[in-house]
Amino acid sequence: VAYRCSFRVTEAAYCIERAMDIMAQKLGMDPAEFRMKNLIRREQFPYTSATGWEYDSGDYHTAMTKAMEAVEYKKLRAEQKAKQEAFKRGETREVMGIGVAFFTEIVGAGPSRACDILGIAMFDSAEIRIHPTGTGICRLGTKSQGQGHETTYAQ
Numbered sequence: 001v002a003y004r005c006s007f008r009v010t011e012a013a014y015c016i017e018r019a020m021d022i023m024a025q026k027l028g029m030d031p032a033e034f035r036m037k038n039l040i041r042r043e044q045f046p047y048t049s050a051t052g053w054e055y056d057s058g059d060y061h062t063a064m065t066k067a068m069e070a071v072e073y074k075k076l077r078a079e080q081k082a083k084q085e086a087f088k089r090g091e092t093r094e095v096m097g098i099g100v101a102f103f104t105e106i107v108g109a110g111p112s113r114a115c116d117i118l119g120i121a122m123f124d125s126a127e128i129r130i131h132p133t134g135t136g137i138c139r140l141g142t143k144s145q146g147q148g149h150e151t152t153y154a155q
Contacts, residue, residue, distance in 0.1 A: 035102050039061055
């Protein structure tokens with residue numbers, strides 16, 4: 001899926017995630033473990049961030065745990081360690097990196113009076129009508145930034 005974003009959100013997310021990696025390294029913690037420790041817990045919702053944004057719901061720990069299980073994260077770390085040791089012994093020139101990131105993006109933020117970024121109000125909306133005949137009409141209002149909304153919605 002093609003992904004593009006405006007307002008430099010992806011760059012900001014990269015900076016935050018890189019800072020998380022550096023902090024985990026300085027604390028001698030696994031990057032995934034460090035993120036898990038700092039995720040908003042399910043019982044904290046609704047959660048208001050330091051900048052005033054309200055997160056209505058989520059179960060980030062379960063999402064992260066399922067993702068780690070799906071890729072067999074512990075096995076990947078063991079494989080990475082074995083390759084690093086073989087590299088240090090001069091047995092291989094192959095190394096292995098593992099990236100971890102966790103990012104929540106604002107979508108469907110609500111009325112533009114509540115979500116106006118740089119004077120470009122966000123207005124995502126949807127209206128779906130199902131008729132007694134079984135046919136339906138879907139009206140969508142989104143700001144496309146190259147994601148291919150027209151194709152996705154048509155499909």
